[in-house]
Amino acid sequence: xxxxIPGTTMFDGEQARKGYALNRMCYSFNSAENRDAFRKDExxxxxxxxxxxxxxxxxxxxxxxxxxxxxxxxxYLAKLAxxxxxxVQDIGAQxxxxxxxxxxQKLAAAGE
Amino acid sequence: MARIIGGVATTHxxxxxxxxxxxxxxxPYWKPFFKGFDYVHYWLxxxxxxxxxxxxxxxxxxxxxxxxxxxxxxxxxxxKNQDEGWGIPVSRAVGGDPALSWHIINNLVADEFDVTMCxxxxxxxxxxxxxxxxxxxxxxxxxxxxxxINTVQHPLPSPKRCLNLGRSVGRAIETYPEDLRVMIxxxxxxxxxxxxxxxxxxxxxxxxLCMDKLAGAPEALARYSVHDFVEEAGAQGVEFLNWxxxxxxxxxxxxxVHRNYHVPISNTAxxxxxxxxxxxxxxxxx
Numbered sequence: 001x002x003x004x005i006p007g008t009t010m011f012d013g014e015q016a017r018k019g020y021a022l023n024r025m026c027y028s029f030n031s032a033e034n035r036d037a038f039r040k041d042e043x044x045x046x047x048x049x050x051x052x053x054x055x056x057x058x059x060x061x062x063x064x065x066x067x068x069x070x071x072x073x074x075x076y077l078a079k080l081a082x083x084x085x086x087x088v089q090d091i092g093a094q095x096x097x098x099x100x101x102x103x104x105q106k107l108a109a110a111g112e
Numbered sequence: 113m114a115r116i117i118g119g120v121a122t123t124h125x126x127x128x129x130x131x132x133x134x135x136x137x138x139x140p141y142w143k144p145f146f147k148g149f150d151y152v153h154y155w156l157x158x159x160x161x162x163x164x165x166x167x168x169x170x171x172x173x174x175x176x177x178x179x180x181x182x183x184x185x186x187x188x189x190x191x192k193n194q195d196e197g198w199g200i201p202v203s204r205a206v207g208g209d210p211a212l213s214w215h216i217i218n219n220l221v222a223d224e225f226d227v228t229m230c231x232x233x234x235x236x237x238x239x240x241x242x243x244x245x246x247x248x249x250x251x252x253x254x255x256x257x258x259x260x261i262n263t264v265q266h267p268l269p270s271p272k273r274c275l276n277l278g279r280s281v282g283r284a285i286e287t288y289p290e291d292l293r294v295m296i297x298x299x300x301x302x303x304x305x306x307x308x309x310x311x312x313x314x315x316x317x318x319x320x321l322c323m324d325k326l327a328g329a330p331e332a333l334a335r336y337s338v339h340d341f342v343e344e345a346g347a348q349g350v351e352f353l354n355w356x357x358x359x360x361x362x363x364x365x366x367x368x369v370h371r372n373y374h375v376p377i378s379n380t381a382x383x384x385x386x387x388x389x390x391x392x393x394x395x396x397x398x
Contacts, residue, residue: 005342007308007309007310007311008307008308008310008342008347011265012265013267024176026197027172027177030172030194065309068308073264073265074307074347074348075171076177077307078197079196079197087127091306092306092379095309095311096311096312103311103312106312107379108375110314110375110376111314111374111375111381
C-alpha cells in the first residue's frame with residue numbers, strides 16, 4: 001500500500017480493490033434493517049459479503065488500523081463503527097493508542 | 113441575467129447535525145463554531161439568494177465505490193437526504209432547478225469538463241448540514257444545484273482542476289438568462305484526518321494560509337498537489353477541493369467579508385468563510 005506520508009494510507013486503486021468486500025458491507029449499513037441484521041448475526045452477515053479472512057478478523061477484533069490495512073475506507077468504516085457506538089474520537093484514540101480523553105485533549109491543544 | 117452574489121464555505125462535520133438536533137448551539141464546546149454563523153445569517157438576509165450551487169463530496173450515500181464520478185452535477189427537481197448510517201437525523205428534501213442544472217452541464221461539457229449527469233441524486237450531510245447552518249430550522253428558501261467532487265477515491269482531481277471547474281461553472285451561470293441571485297457554496301475541511309496513526313492531525317498554519325489566499329490569490333493554492341494537501345491538511349483535509357471550486361465560480365472582484373475558525377469540532381479544524389463577488393463596472397456596462 002502507498003504510505004509515504006507517515007501514518008496515512010492513500011485510499012487508491014490498490015486499496016479500493018483490496019477493500020471492496022469490506023467497504024461494500026459497510027455501505028449496506030446505510031440501512032437500519034441491515035445494521036440490525038449485522039447485530040443479530042455478525043458471522044452470517046460478514047459471510048454474506050464474502051469478507052476476506054483478514055477483513056473478518058479485523059472486524060471481529062474491532063481493530064480499525066487492521067481494517068484500513070485490509071482496504072477499508074474510513075468513511076465506510078465509520079458506518080460500521082456507529083453500530084458499535086463508536087464515534088470518530090473513539091476510533092481516533094484507538095488508532096493512535098491513546099485514551100479518548102487524551103485524544104480529545106490533543107485535538108484541543110492543536111487549536112491553541 | 114443571473115448574477116453571482118458571493119460564496120460561503122463551511123465545514124460539514126456530521127456531529128454538527130447531532131448538535132443541531134440536540135440544540136447544543138450555545139454549549140461551550142459548540143458556541144465558538146455556531147456563533148460564526150451570525151454574520152452568515154445577516155449576509156443571507158441582505159443578499160437574498162434564489163439558488164445555491166453547492167460543491168461538496170459524497171461520503172457513501174449517493175455513490176458507492178462501484179462507480180465514482182470525479183465530477184457529478186445534479187439535475188433533479190428535488191434532492192432527498194437519507195440515513196447515512198452514523199446516527200444523524202435525516203433532513204428534509206431540497207428543491208432543485210433542473211433548467212439551470214442543464215445549462216451548467218451543457219456549458220461544462222462544451223468547456224471540456226466531462227461531468228456525470230444525475231437526474232436522481234441523494235445529497236448527504238455535506239449538503240444538508242451547511243444548509244441547516246445557513247438556514248436554521250431547515251428554513252432554506254433557495255433551490256440548489258449540487259456538484260459532487262470526488263475527494264474519497266484516489267486519484268482525485270487536482271486543486272487547479274477544481275478551481276478551473278468552478279470558473280467554468282461561474283461563466284455558465286453568468287450567461288443564464290433568468291434573473292436569479294446565485295450563491296456558491298463549498299463544503300468540508302479544513303485540516304483533519306480520521307484514519308491511521310496520524311488520526312487527529314490538524315494544521316492551523318496551513319489552514320490560515322489557505323484562508324488568506326482564497327479570496328485574492330487562489331492560483332497560489334492551485335499550485336499544490338493533492339498529495340501536498342493530504343500531507344499539509346490531513347487525509348480528509350483534501351475536502352478543500354470543494355472550496356477551490358467555490359472560489360473559482362466567483363468570477364468578479366472577490367473579497368473576504370467574514371471568517372470564523374475554531375479548533376476542534378469533532379476531529380476537525382472548523383472554518384466558515386463568506387466571500388463577496390462584485391462584477392467589475394466595465395463588465396456590468398457591457
